[in-house]
Amino acid sequence: MTAPIADTDGRFAPVIEGRDRKGDVILVCDHAANAFPPPWGDLGLTADQRQAHIAWDPGALGLMRGLAARLEAACVAATVSRLIYDCNRAPDMPGAMPAQSELHQIPGNAAITPEARLARARAVYLPFQTALHDLIAERIALGRRPAIITIHSFTPVYFGKPRAVEFGVIHDADPRLAVAILEEARRRSTLNCGLNAPYSAADDVTHTLRLQATPYGLPNAMLEIRNDLIATPEAEDTMAATLAPVLAAALARLGPPRKEP
């Protein structure tokens, strides 16, 4: 992505692609970007740290775009590093503006005043969640019932320990879509799959699903792909080709979307 640009109110809107696509899926990439724009800048991090998984989910944006094209899905991507504001966290969660991430101290987050927390929430979190909510609610008003699937990647080695799982599916209150995706992935791929792995909703990682999908009773799930499997554009596309039929089959198992009006 090109460098993000704030609007005249200093708000960083997410990128929304495929608004007019007909599929009843909305894909979301909370951690698509490792941009550190003004007024925050690099938070005292090195260039290597700003490229690392602590700053974003490498490969997730390309994977999402490959899936979106194959599923005729709209997709929504954050444009600012999760270390400035992690859009998948409520403003009072420690991980929203973390002072430490895995082994790394984040100097610019060591002592954030309440007013600075508010300013970051206004500039990054609220524009992201509002744009996503508008997209979802507008489809619902038209009688559509989109599934909400968030796309993440995780590091193969965490706190020095290798992770064997390659593809994790995480659910919040409603497990239906996650379980269907897991079963289809085991049937249709050779990926080492895990449910609620490498972490779960108990780790406060399902905020976007909880905020956007649960209140409307929309099918939802969070996908986690080990980032060494999507480390190049070609690998992202290969993974999208693997996972698109998995998601399509899982969605088909849930049946046609309920249309209330």
Place this chain on the structure above:
Amino acid sequence: MTAPIADTDGRFAPVIEGRDRKGDVILVCDHAANAFPPPWGDLGLTADQRQAHIAWDPGALGLMRGLAARLEAACVAATVSRLIYDCNRAPDMPGAMPAQSELHQIPGNAAITPEARLARARAVYLPFQTALHDLIAERIALGRRPAIITIHSFTPVYFGKPRAVEFGVIHDADPRLAVAILEEARRRSTLNCGLNAPYSAADDVTHTLRLQATPYGLPNAMLEIRNDLIATPEAEDTMAATLAPVLAAALARLGPPRKEP
């Protein structure tokens, strides 16, 4: 309230009062107004119908303001009749733009196209819920944990049948605050009180709580006052004087707000 005015995008923002008050309560009146502004107009209803409980919750706005002043609470009020768009309903719920309400046909809602449903959701529902979400999330970013209490009134006679209950407290997934309010009301007032009366979350009446409070784990409840008890400004104020200590005692029982950061 004065007649509502849309912004240049045709959006009807809610009225927000007491933004700077220090109490950790936000009061919400989804059905504060019986205004029928352009481009919709009167939906084919008579003046009497537009004054009736089907169009709004009579007395609820005045009661909310009386409570807000006593509790140092911010409050948020819809500015358009619930028959144009009921902000306490998701866009696919039949009650969002009902073709019938109690005994009354709503001619202007008899055959709404999907595009017209979308236009109403964009003009009324999204500005209301977005403004409320901004208010809540900004307080959370500052380390505050507001309780969310919605204020409604109900008709004493429904489908010809009198209702004995005078004060109902309704909860969604988290019953804590509702149960505390009910117990304090029984202790501190002579009102005929009911839990989940005269209806309950199963009737799809808790959308605003589900959308705004549950995702953040905020204490929340929906209050219903029989509208013959708040039929004049004096009665509204008397009821506010009765209920303010009830709410204050119930909130105190939940303990100090959790502050995560």
